Amino acid sequence: MDVLWMIPLLLIPLLMWTSSTFVFYFKKFFYVAWMMLLALIGIPLCILKSGGRDIENMRIIRFMVRHVKYLLGLRFEVSGWEHLQTEGPYVIISNHQSSLDVLGLMEILPHRCTMIAKKELIYAGTVGLICWLGGIVFINRKKTSDAKSVMADAAKTMLEDQIRLWVFPEGTRNQNGDLLPFKKGAFHLAVQAQVPIIPVVFSSYSNFYLRKEKQFKSGSIRLKILPKIETKGLTSEDVSSLSDKSFDLMRSAFLDLSDSVTQSNGPIRH
DSSP: HHHHHHHHHHHHHHHHHHHHHHHHHHHHHHHHHHHHHHHHHHHHHHHHHHSSTTTTHHHHHHHHHHHHHHHTTEEEEEEOOGGGOOOOOOOOOOOOOSSHHHHHHHHHOOOTEEEEEEGGGGGGGHHHHHHHTTTOOOEEEEOHHHHHHHHHHHHHHHHTOOOOOOOOOSSOHHHSSSSSOOOOOHHHHHHHHHEEEEEEEEETTTTTTTTTTEEEEEEEEEEEEOOOBBOOOOOOGHHHHHHHHHHHHHHHHHHHHHHHHHHOOOOOOO
């Protein structure tokens, strides 16, 4: 009977070595389970530090999460740090490829910054609770009127509490090798608050992570922080052109970054 317990222990290393599909699911399961465990540990720490929901709890969350990249075999190369050295509130916008984006977000998350996320996240067990404690703003993507109301409240809170907000303007995860058209919420938010927009671009994950093909290898992610885009003096009539300008800048940076990563590491072989 003792020998039977050793079979799974022997099988796991063997499958990790021989099956890329097993590696994909193993890493995905580990990532979710580890983040839930970290959240379970972080929840009482956040409550003890701040007494409840507070954006300052993002410091604890960032500290606890930053090591996870090493466990998954990932490395971030960041450029443009100087563009985050901006005083006061601002809106960060970035492309959105998978839940792994959280690791890049935590890599550069500035002080007093939290996210705008889909409402469903709040029901994700311990992760949902710690997100709430970290001051994350939840929106119902299916109800445009609700989303607009939340954005208006967020703009007011940004100015009153001097906070920064991180938004994924594509609105959903996308790994098709390009950017999806941007939704306008982040730009209405920045214009209403009259605060700058700072674009952040993640290079393509296709050199190490392919969801459809069940590939999840070690790899590098290049993360570029672009110069801020001012919104002072702009009105709601300028939102479309502001969105288009941001999209063009980020798309150009995304394609350049992704090409450089592919040349450095080579594409995944099928």
